[in-house]
Amino acid sequence: MAQAPTLVAELEGLVGECAARLDQALTLEDLESLRVEYLGRKGRLAGLMAQLPGLSAEDRREAGQAANTVKNNLTSLYDERLAGLNKAARAAALADFDPTEPGLVPFAGSLHPVTLVTAEICQAFTELGFSVVTGPEIETDYYNFEALNMPPEHPARDMQDTLYISDAVVLRTHTSPLQIRTMLSRKPPVAIVAPGKVYRRDSDLTHTPMFHQIEGLLVDEGVSMADLRGTLTAFVRRIFGPSTNVRFRPSFFPFTEPSAEVDISCVICGGKGEHDGATCRVCKGTGFVEILGCGMVDPNVFAAVDYDAERYTGFAFGMGVERVAMLKYGIGDLRMFFENDIRFLAQF
Numbered sequence: 001m002a003q004a005p006t007l008v009a010e011l012e013g014l015v016g017e018c019a020a021r022l023d024q025a026l027t028l029e030d031l032e033s034l035r036v037e038y039l040g041r042k043g044r045l046a047g048l049m050a051q052l053p054g055l056s057a058e059d060r061r062e063a064g065q066a067a068n069t070v071k072n073n074l075t076s077l078y079d080e081r082l083a084g085l086n087k088a089a090r091a092a093a094l095a096d097f098d099p100t101e102p103g104l105v106p107f108a109g110s111l112h113p114v115t116l117v118t119a120e121i122c123q124a125f126t127e128l129g130f131s132v133v134t135g136p137e138i139e140t141d142y143y144n145f146e147a148l149n150m151p152p153e154h155p156a157r158d159m160q161d162t163l164y165i166s167d168a169v170v171l172r173t174h175t176s177p178l179q180i181r182t183m184l185s186r187k188p189p190v191a192i193v194a195p196g197k198v199y200r201r202d203s204d205l206t207h208t209p210m211f212h213q214i215e216g217l218l219v220d221e222g223v224s225m226a227d228l229r230g231t232l233t234a235f236v237r238r239i240f241g242p243s244t245n246v247r248f249r250p251s252f253f254p255f256t257e258p259s260a261e262v263d264i265s266c267v268i269c270g271g272k273g274e275h276d277g278a279t280c281r282v283c284k285g286t287g288f289v290e291i292l293g294c295g296m297v298d299p300n301v302f303a304a305v306d307y308d309a310e311r312y313t314g315f316a317f318g319m320g321v322e323r324v325a326m327l328k329y330g331i332g333d334l335r336m337f338f339e340n341d342i343r344f345l346a347q348f
């Protein structure tokens with residue numbers, strides 16, 4: 001039969017022994033393995049306590065009390081050492097901390113160049129008294145084509161390969177339907193710009209199936225081609241700088257008559273046609289790059305919106321935002337706008 005005095009002595013011996021071992025524990029891992037060794041379910045203390053049932057009732061009481069005291073002592077030794085190690089770890093971390101080091105600058109997002117250029121173009125026109133309107137990207141054939149003087153089978157419909165949703169519903173191929181929507185909901189005078197996404201069945205180095213346009217429309221009594229030229233020249237110089245030259249070339253759009261395309265002096269070679277001793281690759285040596293299409297609103301369009309074409313005249317224009325951004329920032333590849341490479345996007 002086990003003897004109480006021996007067991008008590010062994011139990012009490014644990015305290016001194018464990019205290020010495022704890023003093024040498026330098027890491028939280030050391031500490032944990034000591035906890036398991038002494039206080040664990042299969043540890044030293046549990047091993048000694050397993051002998052209790054073999055004692056006589058009186059001895060068991062004595063040894064049981066001793067075991068409780070030892071357990072409390074071991075636990076507080078362990079807690080004390082744990083607190084000590086944690087405190088040392090914090091002190092060490094603080095010793096490495098240099099409050100004079102510059103902080104880490106958090107990553108701040110930036111606006112996409114298409115967003116920036118859209119805002120800049122709209123701003124240039126709102127300063128001239130235009131207001132900004134938007135409309136649906138899913139359009140009916142009527143607004144996208146028919147009311148813009150492109151009846152069914154009109155060959156100009158092919159100029160913009162269309163993505164059809166159904167026979168009568170399309171993804172708008174240009175922002176020009178906003179001309180119609182605006183004139184149907186307002187009486188002249190109107191002066192609006194309309195930014196937004198447009199869609200065409202087109203995908204290669206210089207075309208993406210979705211891109212951005214900004215439409216402009218001004219209608220009032222006595223508006224002439226000279227107003228169109230003056231407005232667009234002021235706009236171009238505002239965006240590309242005061243020394244930019246502007247050229248109007250006759251062109252064709254079904255919804256304007258007469259129509260023109262506007263070229264600006266090449267932003268890369270300054271209009272000289274060559275750059276770094278070679279033919280300028282942006283204007284291909286011509287000294288000019290195309291920037292937008294425009295013209296005087298066709299009387300057939302006024303008829304579609306019930307504006308009196310005898311009384312009112314107006315001009316309209318439309319431009320590609322990516323194109324303006326490419327010219328303005330010298331970006332050579334349209335795909336950059338859609339690849340979402342943060343190194344590219346964060347530059348603007």
Ligand code: PHE
Binds near residue numbers: 253
């Ligand atoms: N909608 C034409 C296009 O997408 C541009 C344009 C707008 C031309 C308004 C003239 C007037 O090419």
